[in-house]
Amino acid sequence: MVWVLLVAFTAMGQKSASKSPNIVLFFIDDLGYGDLSVTGALGYKTPNLDQLAAEGTRFTNFMAAQAVCSASRAALLTGCYPNRVGISGALGPESLVGLNPKEETIAELLKAKGYATGIFGKWHLGSKQEFLPLQQGFDEYYGVPYSHDMWPLHPWQKQAQYPPLYWIENNTSGKEIRNLDEVSELTPTITEKAVGFIKKNKNKPFFLYVPHPLPHVPLAASKRFKGKSEKGIFGDVLMELDWSVGEILKELKSQGLDQNTLVVFTSDNGPWLNYGDHAGSSGGFREGKGTSFEGGQREPTIMRWPGVIPAGRISNKLLSTIDILPTLAKLTGAKLPVEKIDGIEFVDLLKGDDTKTPRQEFLYYYRKNSLEAVRKDNWKLIFPHPGRSYEVSLPGKDGQPGPTSENHEFPKALYDLTRDPGERYNVLEQHPEIVAELEKIADRAREDLGDDLQKKEGKNRRSVGVVERK
Structure with a gap:
């Protein structure tokens, strides 16, 4: 009898261990490295995210693939540097381009493995129907x-002339978002939809992608959170986003799915610093959104999967959002995309093997296709380039942006991120051998992906999706 029970329990354990994990991926907009209380935020608390970190692993050297909305999202979903798939910048409402439907996304790979796939939040990979999520595996x-902010109330509306902004359900435009009161519905509505998706798909594996639009400006919080923080509306918004994460985690636990769900929390790029008190904190890293400095691309990142990912752990290994796709593919047994990707799987490191160093090199591209910096281990070489700087003028306040230099001339520089994570001390002349090594990495990158600054096209870039103007 004891032997029979032992066999039964063993079989149950094997079945549980072989069951495909659910995946919840939070991708927060314009969240700075220092915007969680676990990473040093002041004036408000993020208890649910702090608890997520306590129950999982916090990655302190985790990079967005590019420090701007559309490019960063394309990279996350395809496992590629965004310039490889033809995406750059932040696509406008009337753009005729988007992520090419031929590209294989995380959603498509997991759907082929029987996963239910849902996205609730901001897409920003093409607003024409041909490019919407249902055409990309969701x-x-x-x-x-x-x-x-791409709406008629934008501070720069006279220059931009943005059309009305609408919610979209599947492929159909719905309710217009007309004012800040209606912006305040973004976080609670997305949370409600995400919770409903979990309830509906509790009996099958699912991939839930939650790209929250806030704390990208304009900021707004629901009545439940408005005025609750010591840091004004920005703190209120972060408290509500933390609540949202908590509600989704609570639903996982309520449905008995908590133990078999991988939760990933990260951001698309750093804070939009010229918005002053309506922007977050880069946590002491240099610059912010729209730059190739660490403040633009190093993101607060937490991953939790009880019993699989070590709890209360910190990993300082270099990783990027482009590494998420191949990691999820290996965890779920999904096939990798047919076309070349740039991501590197880090399953062993994720599960606690700190002897593994999956990624040693990283490329910092920006603008259309400009290679602005390269990194190997903790050495970072900046190439001379014109770029955004928040440090040459004072920030704005109360929702109005301050001036920003978009063509500040940055000189060539070498930084040792082990002792200078703020990128303040140029040690170029002290380490010519390191510079030479990083230059070789850059040469390979330019051959592969090109470099506008050196007028090189690159051999292995693919076409962006394009629709005909009607």
Whole structure:
């Protein structure tokens, strides 16, 4: 009898261990490295995210693939540097380009393995129907097609002339978002939809992608959180986003799915610093959104999977959002995309093997296709380039942006991130051998992906999706 029970329990354990994990991926907009209380935020608390970190692993050297909305999202979903798939910058509402439907996304790979796939939040990979999430592997979509400042109330409306902003459900435009009161519905509505998706798909594996539009400006919080922080509306927004994460985690636990769900929390790029008190903190790293400095691309990142990912752990290994796709593919047994990707799987490191160093090199591209910096281990070489700087003028306040230099001339520089994570001390002349090594990495990158600054096209870039103007 004891032997029979032992066999039965063993079989149950094997079945549980072989069951495909659910995946919940939070991708927060314009969240700075220092915007969680676990990473040093002041004036408000993020207890649910702090608890997530306590129950999982916090990655302190985790890079967005590019420090701007559309490019960063394309990289996350395809496992490629965004310039490889033809995406750059932040696509406008009337753009005729988007992520090419021929590209294989995380959603498509997991759907082929029997996963239900849903996205609730901001898409920003093309607003024409040909490019919307249902054409990129998702079963369900409810959210906004692009950044919610691309609307008639934008501070630069006279230059931009943005059209009205709408919610989209699957492929159909719905309710217009007309004012800040309606912006305040973004976080609670997305949370409600995400929770409903979990309830509906509790009996099958699912991939839930939650790209929250906030704290990208304009900021708004629901009545439940408005005025609750010591840091004004920005703190209120972060408290509500933390609540959202908590509600989704609570639903996982309620449905008995908590133990078999991998939760990933990260951001698309750093804070939009010229918005002052309506922007977050880069946590002491240099610059912010739209730059190739660490403040633009190093993101707060937490991953939790009880019993699989070590709890209360910190990993300082270099990783990027492009590494998520191949890692999920290996965890789920999904096939990798047919076309070349740039991501490197880090399953062993994720599960606690700190002897593994999956990624040693990283490329910092920006603008259309400009290679602005390269990195190997903790050495970072900046190439001379014109770029955004927040440090040459004072920030704005109360939702109005301060001036920003978009063509500040940055000189060639070498930084040792082990002792200078703020990128303040140029040690170029002290380490010519390191410079030479990093230059070789850059040469290979330019051959592969090109470099506008050196007028090199690159051999292995693919076409962006394009629709005909009607």
